[in-house]
Amino acid sequence: MNKTPFVTKEKLEEIIKDIPTPFHIYDEKGIRETARKLKSAFAWNKGFREYFAVKATPNPFIMEILQQEGCGFDCSSYTELMLSGRVGAKGDDIMFSSNATPDEDFKLAYDMGAIINLDDFTHIDILDNLTGIPETISCRYNPGGEFKTSETGNVMDTPKDAKYGMTHEQIIEAYRVLKEKGAKRFGIHAFLASNTLTNEYYPVLAGILFRMVVEIKEKTGVEISFINLSGGVGVSYKPDQPENNIAAIGEGVRKQYEEILVPAGLGDVSIFTELGRFMLAHNGALIATAIREKHIYKEYIGLDACAANLMRPAIYGAYHHITVMGKENQPCDHEYDVTGGLCENCDKFAIDRMLPKIEIGDIIYIHDTGAHGFSMGYNYNGKLRSAEVLLKQDGSHKLIRRAETPEDYFATFDFTEKYNFKK
Numbered sequence: 001m002n003k004t005p006f007v008t009k010e011k012l013e014e015i016i017k018d019i020p021t022p023f024h025i026y027d028e029k030g031i032r033e034t035a036r037k038l039k040s041a042f043a044w045n046k047g048f049r050e051y052f053a054v055k056a057t058p059n060p061f062i063m064e065i066l067q068q069e070g071c072g073f074d075c076s077s078y079t080e081l082m083l084s085g086r087v088g089a090k091g092d093d094i095m096f097s098s099n100a101t102p103d104e105d106f107k108l109a110y111d112m113g114a115i116i117n118l119d120d121f122t123h124i125d126i127l128d129n130l131t132g133i134p135e136t137i138s139c140r141y142n143p144g145g146e147f148k149t150s151e152t153g154n155v156m157d158t159p160k161d162a163k164y165g166m167t168h169e170q171i172i173e174a175y176r177v178l179k180e181k182g183a184k185r186f187g188i189h190a191f192l193a194s195n196t197l198t199n200e201y202y203p204v205l206a207g208i209l210f211r212m213v214v215e216i217k218e219k220t221g222v223e224i225s226f227i228n229l230s231g232g233v234g235v236s237y238k239p240d241q242p243e244n245n246i247a248a249i250g251e252g253v254r255k256q257y258e259e260i261l262v263p264a265g266l267g268d269v270s271i272f273t274e275l276g277r278f279m280l281a282h283n284g285a286l287i288a289t290a291i292r293e294k295h296i297y298k299e300y301i302g303l304d305a306c307a308a309n310l311m312r313p314a315i316y317g318a319y320h321h322i323t324v325m326g327k328e329n330q331p332c333d334h335e336y337d338v339t340g341g342l343c344e345n346c347d348k349f350a351i352d353r354m355l356p357k358i359e360i361g362d363i364i365y366i367h368d369t370g371a372h373g374f375s376m377g378y379n380y381n382g383k384l385r386s387a388e389v390l391l392k393q394d395g396s397h398k399l400i401r402r403a404e405t406p407e408d409y410f411a412t413f414d415f416t417e418k419y420n421f422k423k
């Protein structure tokens with residue numbers, strides 16, 4: 001697949017006059033289209049709903065767009081719950097999946113009426129003592145072992161090493177206890193592999209959860225009302241990687257549903273998803289300017305953005321495609337390391353990447369940063385978080401988060417006169 005920026009060079013030049021680089025930009029049209037594709041892939045399920053994983057792109061303007069497309073929100077912390085509250089989500093609009101959960105987080109989730117997804121068996125008593133058990137409750141399942149695709153048997157991930165969820169025995173006991181404590185509506189949730197590039201991930205996961213739901217009904221009498229397939233559907237970051245087909249994924253889940261749930265008299269169960277990456281990754285980009293070049297043992301291009309703006313290459317060695325704006329048709333005959341300015345050698349957006357010749361001042365478009373991009377940012381080396389910009393459907397743009405200033409960096413010292421920024 002050819003990777004093409006969703007915004008033109010002319011438009012970027014216009015935005016940069018307003019908002020200096022670096023910034024993340026998001027494509028409203030693409031976000032809405034992705035949400036609609038997902039919805040139509042699961043239209044066969046009456047209660048289907050996507051709970052957007054807020055951690056991927058925690059910006060209320062983005063969340064509002066998704067809300068207009070019918071999405072709820074998946075939160076895992078106090079502030080994510082607050083964010084969802086600010087955009088007007090409440091009750092069943094929110095799923096709260098957290099681990100090592102602080103008391104205050106449980107309390108806020110309960111007060112907002114969010115669907116609480118218990119990560120551990122011990123959380124039943126903790127929640128009961130804090131707030132009581134709500135009528136609607138969900139449990140997170142960890143089947144242990146290795147998680148394999150059905151056809152090739154390739155290992156997708158190793159749940160036995162993951163810190164999340166309850167074991168088989170624990171989760172069955174959990175539903176028994178929760179029912180005893182007065183819960184009336186139950187859900188189950190599992191997240192077994194991340195950034196999967198196979199149409200099989202959701203169907204295989206669905207098969208595991210659906211069989212579990214049948215077993216829970218047989219062993220405890222509890223009828224599960226919703227099954228949350230969580231996140232993990234990936235996107236292609238590399239131009240030569242095939243893209244997941246969400247329609248095929250939805251069909252694959254439907255097949256499992258009809259084979260396992262319907263015959264067990266569980267044909268009313270709602271399917272939920274909690275996709276972050278699939279919804280937003282392709283619909284965002286990091287825009288930077290080439291500000292320095294360097295010729296030593298390798299050729300380097302230095303950007304005004306760094307790993308503090310996009311951490312994935314530094315921590316996962318993740319590939320992000322790069323387009324030099326205006327040079328799309330020039331030959332990629334120069335080999336560069338494209339770097340940020342952190343005092344960390346892993347701060348490289350690309351290593352040994354073949355690109356067109358880059359001149360100082362060129363606009364660098366780093367693809368697919370819409371999920372787990374800005375949100376993983378940090379302040380190492382005193383680097384400041386960038387702005388976020390929305391490219392609206394009508395072609396205009398809007399600042400949806402301003403860039404941090406040194407004053408923001410100093411704000412947490414402001415309790416002391418000595419280091420007060422204004423001093």
Ligand SMILES: *Cc1c(COP(=O)(O)O)cnc(C)c1O
Binds near residue numbers: 371
């Ligand atoms: C991170 C996360 C997601 C979203 O994962 P993606 O890979 O972005 O789809 C969904 N649910 C939970 C509980 C998560 O922790």
